[in-house]
Amino acid sequence: MDEIRIGVFVCHCGTNIAGFVDIASVEEYVKTLPHVVFTQRNLYTCSETGLLAIKNGIEENKLNRVIVAACTPRTHEPLFRGICSEMGLNPYFFEFVNIREQCSWVHQKDREKATLKARDLIRMGVARAALLEPLEKFQIDVKPSTLIIGGGISGMTAASNLANQGFEAIIVEKDIELGGQLRHHHKLYPGNMDSQEILSIIEEILKNPKIIVHTSSKIKDIDGYIGNFDITILKDEEEIKFGVGTIIVATGTDLLKPKGLYNYDGKKVITQKELELLFKKDQFNFKNIVMIQCVGSRNKERPYCSSICCMTAMKNARYIKEKNPDAEIIILNRDIYTSGTYQETYYRDARKMGIIFSRYNESKLPKVSEESVIYFNESMKEEIEIKYDLVVLSTPLISYGESKELSKMLKVPIDEFGFFLEAHVKLRPVDFSNDGIFVCGTCKWPANVPESISQGYAAASRVTRIISKDSFTVEGATAWIDQDKCVTCEICLKKCAYKAITRDEEERVIVRTVLCKGCGVCATTCPQHAIEIRHYTDNQVESQITALLEGDLVE
Amino acid sequence: MDFKPKIIGFLCNWCSYAGADLAGVSRIQYPPNIRIIRLMCSGRVEPYFIFEALKSGIDGVIIMGCHPGECHYMTGNYEAEMKYQLLKSLLTYVDLDNRISLEWVSASEGIRFAEVVTNFTNSIQKLGPSPLKKIDKDSELLFNLNALQIAANDYRLRALIGRKRKILDEGNVYNKKYPKEKFEDLQETAIYDEYQKNRIILYLKKENLSVKDLSERLSIAPNKILEYIVDLRGEGLIDLKDIQELTPYYTAKQEA
Numbered sequence: 056m057d058e059i060r061i062g063v064f065v066c067h068c069g070t071n072i073a074g075f076v077d078i079a080s081v082e083e084y085v086k087t088l089p090h091v092v093f094t095q096r097n098l099y100t101c102s103e104t105g106l107l108a109i110k111n112g113i114e115e116n117k118l119n120r121v122i123v124a125a126c127t128p129r130t131h132e133p134l135f136r137g138i139c140s141e142m143g144l145n146p147y148f149f150e151f152v153n154i155r156e157q158c159s160w161v162h163q164k165d166r167e168k169a170t171l172k173a174r175d176l177i178r179m180g181v182a183r184a185a186l187l188e189p190l191e192k193f194q195i196d197v198k199p200s201t202l203i204i205g206g207g208i209s210g211m212t213a214a215s216n217l218a219n220q221g222f223e224a225i226i227v228e229k230d231i232e233l234g235g236q237l238r239h240h241h242k243l244y245p246g247n248m249d250s251q252e253i254l255s256i257i258e259e260i261l262k263n264p265k266i267i268v269h270t271s272s273k274i275k276d277i278d279g280y281i282g283n284f285d286i287t288i289l290k291d292e293e294e295i296k297f298g299v300g301t302i303i304v305a306t307g308t309d310l311l312k313p314k315g316l317y318n319y320d321g322k323k324v325i326t327q328k329e330l331e332l333l334f335k336k337d338q339f340n341f342k343n344i345v346m347i348q349c350v351g352s353r354n355k356e357r358p359y360c361s362s363i364c365c366m367t368a369m370k371n372a373r374y375i376k377e378k379n380p381d382a383e384i385i386i387l388n389r390d391i392y393t394s395g396t397y398q399e400t401y402y403r404d405a406r407k408m409g410i411i412f413s414r415y416n417e418s419k420l421p422k423v424s425e426e427s428v429i430y431f432n433e434s435m436k437e438e439i440e441i442k443y444d445l446v447v448l449s450t451p452l453i454s455y456g457e458s459k460e461l462s463k464m465l466k467v468p469i470d471e472f473g474f475f476l477e478a479h480v481k482l483r484p485v486d487f488s489n490d491g492i493f494v495c496g497t498c499k500w501p502a503n504v505p506e507s508i509s510q511g512y513a514a515a516s517r518v519t520r521i522i523s524k525d526s527f528t529v530e531g532a533t534a535w536i537d538q539d540k541c542v543t544c545e546i547c548l549k550k551c552a553y554k555a556i557t558r559d560e561e562e563r564v565i566v567r568t569v570l571c572k573g574c575g576v577c578a579t580t581c582p583q584h585a586i587e588i589r590h591y592t593d594n595q596v597e598s599q600i601t602a603l604l605e606g607d608l609v610e
Numbered sequence: 611m612d613f614k615p616k617i618i619g620f621l622c623n624w625c626s627y628a629g630a631d632l633a634g635v636s637r638i639q640y641p642p643n644i645r646i647i648r649l650m651c652s653g654r655v656e657p658y659f660i661f662e663a664l665k666s667g668i669d670g671v672i673i674m675g676c677h678p679g680e681c682h683y684m685t686g687n688y689e690a691e692m693k694y695q696l697l698k699s700l701l702t703y704v705d706l707d708n709r710i711s712l713e714w715v716s717a718s719e720g721i722r723f724a725e726v727v728t729n730f731t732n733s734i735q736k737l738g739p740s741p742l743k744k745i746d747k748d749s750e751l752l753f754n755l756n757a758l759q760i761a762a763n764d765y766r767l768r769a770l771i772g773r774k775r776k777i778l779d780e781g782n783v784y785n786k787k788y789p790k791e792k793f794e795d796l797q798e799t800a801i802y803d804e805y806q807k808n809r810i811i812l813y814l815k816k817e818n819l820s821v822k823d824l825s826e827r828l829s830i831a832p833n834k835i836l837e838y839i840v841d842l843r844g845e846g847l848i849d850l851k852d853i854q855e856l857t858p859y860y861t862a863k864q865e866a
Contacts, residue, residue: 127631128648129623156634157646161724168642175645471679478682479628480717488624488682532650546772552684574683575654579693582768591649596659599647600618604666 059185062093062118063177064109066100066125068155075159077170081124084174088181092116100125106138113142120184124152124177130482145189147531147590152180175606182602186595190531195569197282198300199522202227204274204461207235208504209496210305211256212511213518218265220515222522225267225299226260227288232270233257235307236497241331243504244370245401253504269295273457277302277464280569281491282527301491301518304465304475305511306458308497311351311450317423324423324446327367334374341382341445344375345428347421348388352451354417359472361451361501365392368449369402372410385411385441387421387430413439452501465492466553475499485514488572489553490529493517532590533571534578538563540585547577547586615669615734617644619727620659622652624682625716626674632720640724641731644672651675652712653686657697660710661759664701665752667743670709670734674726677714687714692771699801700758704751708737757812761804770800806830807838811847814862818851821858 063085067073078096085094093116097105100123112118121144123135128151136146154173162169199222203210206228214224226233234257240250260266272290279285282300289295310328313319321329327346333339346368352361365388372384391412393402406412414433415421421430429440454473462469467487468476475494478486485493495510496502502510521527534555536547543564548556555570556577566577566586578586578593587593621627627648633640649655652675660671673694675687694712701707711733713726745752761767773782774793781787788796810824821839825832839860842848851861 127627127634129628129631153631153646153648156631158642160634160637161640162642163637164639165642172642172645179645179647466684468681468684469679476680479624544769546769549776550689550772552686572650572683574651574686575649576651576683576686576689579654579656580689580768580772582765582772584763588650588654591654593656593658596647596649596656597662600659600663600668601666603616603618603645604668 057119059090059120060092060116060118061088061090061120061122061181061184062095062109062112062116063088063091063122063124063181064100064105064112065094065096065177066105066123066155067096067098068125068159069099072125072155072159072173075163075166075169076154076173077166081170081173081177085124085177085181088178090120090185091181093118101131101134106134109135109138110142113139113144119144120148120150120187122150122152122177122180122184124154124173124180126155127151127153127157147190148184148187150180150184150187152176175603178606179599179602182598183595186592186598188589188592190589192531193529193568194526195280195282195529197522197525197527198298199223200225200299201301201303201518201522202284202286202299203303203305205235205305205307205496205498206230206233206268206270207305207307207496207507208237208253208256209307209507209511209514210235210303211260212508213303213305213495213515214266215256215260215263216512216515217518218260218263220519221265222519223265223267225286225297226269227272227274228268228270229273230270233260233268236310237504239328239332240504241334242370242374244366245397247370250504274461274464280567281521281529284491300522301493302465303514303518304461304467304487304492304494304498305496305514306455306461306498308452308474308501309455311357311453313350313448313450316350317347317421317446317448319448323444324448326448326450327364327371330371330447334371339375339378341375342379343441343443344372344382344384344445344447345441345443346372346384346386346447346449347423347428348386348449350448350450353389357451357453357472359451359501360392362392362394363501363503364449364451366398366401366503368447369405369410371447373405373408376405376408376410380409383411384409385413387413387415387428389415389417452497454498458498465489467492467494485510485517490527491521529569530573532573532588533568534566534573534575535587535589536564536566537585537587540583542583542585544582547581550576550580552576613735613739615643615731615739616667617670617672617731617734618663618668619644619646620649620652620655620671620673621646622654622675622682622686623648623650625676625680625714626652626723628717629674629715629719629723632717633723634720636720638720638724640727643731643734644727651681651683651686652690653681653683653688653693655690655693657693657700657762658759660697661755661762664706664709664740664742665755665759667740669737669740669743670711670730672711672713672726672730674713674715674723677716680716688775692774696762696767696771696797696801699798700762700805703758703805704754706740706755709734709740753812754809757808758805760808760811761801764804764808767800767804770797803838807842810835810838810842811862814848814860815864818859818861820860 139149140146203226206226217224272288275289276287393399415430419431427440427442432439458473478488493514495514496507553570559565575588578588681687715723824835851859
């Protein structure tokens with residue numbers, strides 16, 4: 056084996072690290088660690104100058120391991136791995152030590168201890184780096200097509216965008232026609248556009264030769280992996296099978312039916328959705344209207360804010376007021392959520408029009424009786440009775456029950472409310488952690504129409520990154536089974552959430568690398584210790600533990 | 611106070627490590643005692659990592675993962691919890707169970723991360739330095755801890771934990787579902803048995819002993835020791851060495 060030559064680049068990050076950690080002494084200390092042949096301090100390691108310094112460092116000192124002690128690997132690791140690759144070094148020979156987010160920024164009042172901690176962390180990183188192994192990434196072929204589950208506005212936007220770029224899109228919709236929730240809407244805020252206008256996209260979709268639409272269909276089975284998913288759907292009791300390269304989940308949401316809440320009867324006490332239906336049929340004829348917000352949301356059962364109901368209530372109240380300025384409308388709310396200046400103006404204008412907004416408290420919910428609503432006014436601190444001829448309840452968006460089943464087929468997570476969980480809220484908002492599967496629209500979280508449309512575009516754009524190329528590179532940090540130790544007990548087979556572990560033709564238990572995400576659950580479960588997780592091997596983790604105690608800090 | 615606790619945190623990459631980063635971005639200050647090891651999932655935490663850490667004198671170990679239902683790998687955190695419960699049970703025998711902790715911290719909970727670390731650091735501070743910090747190689751504590759570590763690493767407990775969810779949720783090979791309490795009783799008994807058996811092996815590796823000797827050292831009734839001896843011989847882990855004045859003496863096989 057070649058001699059291990061580690062280079063450590065310690066970042067000042069301007070004053071972000073250097074202001075709270077004695078970087079010069081850290082560098083001096085790092086020089087004394089085993090296998091370290093080169094150290095350098097950089098003002099900003101991620102800058103052009105910093106990256107060039109790494110390149111030169113690798114070349115001039117024949118480094119075969121690179122450590123950057125700087126910020127978090129969660130944002131910058133790909134950048135530095137890329138630099139290693141450029142220099143002909145296997146990217147898995149790169150090790151990141153986080154001395155900013157998890158050191159300098161959180162121990163700003165104790166320079167000495169922050170410095171000692173930085174030394175410890177780098178020593179642990181050096182120990183691990185010495186044991187790193189080169190890993191190969193795999194290339195797999197990609198079918199240039201996409202399955203879109205759900206034919207609502209978000210899914211349709213994604214489909215039309217993909218088709219217009221020349222890629223095949225297959226929409227699977229469970230209803231008899233496309234359109235989703237938008238079919239039930241009347242006008243859309245804030246521009247008062249008719250929802251039918253937006254739904255004209257349906258015709259475009261049906262005409263587009265690149266888009267195949269399956270209505271009255273549901274997903275029966277999904278197998279395979281990124282680039283090569285095998286899909287089985289049920290269309291009118293008939294099974295249809297096809298293959299796609301990527302999947303977009305756009306299943307949307309349902310609206311909560313407020314059964315048993317506030318005397319809901321669908322006639323005198325209705326939901327916003329039912330109100331819009333009355334508008335559409337031109338059957339609306341009420342004068343005294345009370346709207347109640349947060350019905351069945353922001354409570355113990357559903358603590359989340361559905362985020363669209365405030366604007367929806369305002370939109371409908373304004374519509375009524377415009378048609379009949381004599382109408383009396385009061386919106387009972389706990390808070391009003393209007394994000395952005397445009398929505399805030401919309402709210403103010405509603406108040407100017409004479410719509411009354413009044414607050415109630417969660418602990419004293421309004422009571423709806425035969426003819427009046429009694430509520431405790433938070434500002435006046437007294438009970439008020441309002442006569443009504445119509446009560447409208449603003450209920451939240453809730454996930455479809457089928458989401459759970461679908462999440463199991465796709466092997467993607469859902470949260471406790473049944474909404475799909477993206478890979479990262481900010482960094483990867485329309486990706487799933489499972490490669491090749493994406494998400495948009497309200498099945499992820501309550502969203503309005505413009506948001507659902509932009510998420511549809513976002514998902515389509517993420518998909519094209521994959522299907523515009525012939526092949527895809529899969530992560531190399533995966534599980535590996537030592538056949539000499541394996542006794543084929545199959546406990547790991549059942550543990551793997553991605554069904555990545557299987558029997559091969561010789562009946563051996565093996566890992567299908569393209570499916571493996573490297574979580575490590577199989578390894579910690581294997582009674583024979585036959586499974587190794589590459590890049591997070593037992594030895595590598597153990598070396599970090601041991602290195603910590605080797606420090607000069609032990610009392 | 612002179613004692614500065616040394617704490618290792620095993621954090622999953624997706625929730626708690628991100629939560630720790632957020633604490634940093636938000637400049638929330640917390641005690642500088644923790645050293646974080648990043649893993650992809652809390653389900654990657656091998657029980658023996660914790661044993662190694664404790665044996666080398668670490669004062670406390672905290673594992674953090676995504677909240678139940680929010681695991682990036684769907685169920686990795688449930689796996690972590692099962693292994694943690696096993697560890698907790700094992701470590702009760704040596705009174706070290708209060709030096710480990712499992713917490714759920716999401717990517718958006720920077721404040722919570724800092725609180726969790728602060729509370730854990732304080733609790734370890736109160737406990738004082740780990741008894742394993744200054745300890746000779748022949749101490750009883752280290753001996754028992756080694757027995758526990760072998761038990762945690764061995765086939766029986768790992769297979770039991772490995773099958774736990776399936777047996778509870780889907781039933782065993784005869785499709786018979788096990789009530790949770792019953793399974794947990796079984797698990798506790800298995801933990802106890804494995805611990806004692808490994809102590810026997812470790813004693814027998816040092817010297818040849820009789821059932822009576824072992825009974826005294828382990829403070830367990832001779833008939834129970836005999837049961838273990840029969841088991842261990844059946845598994846081929848120990849052998850009969852010789853018989854002195856009608857008393858059989860046993861020895862452990864070195865590969866055991």
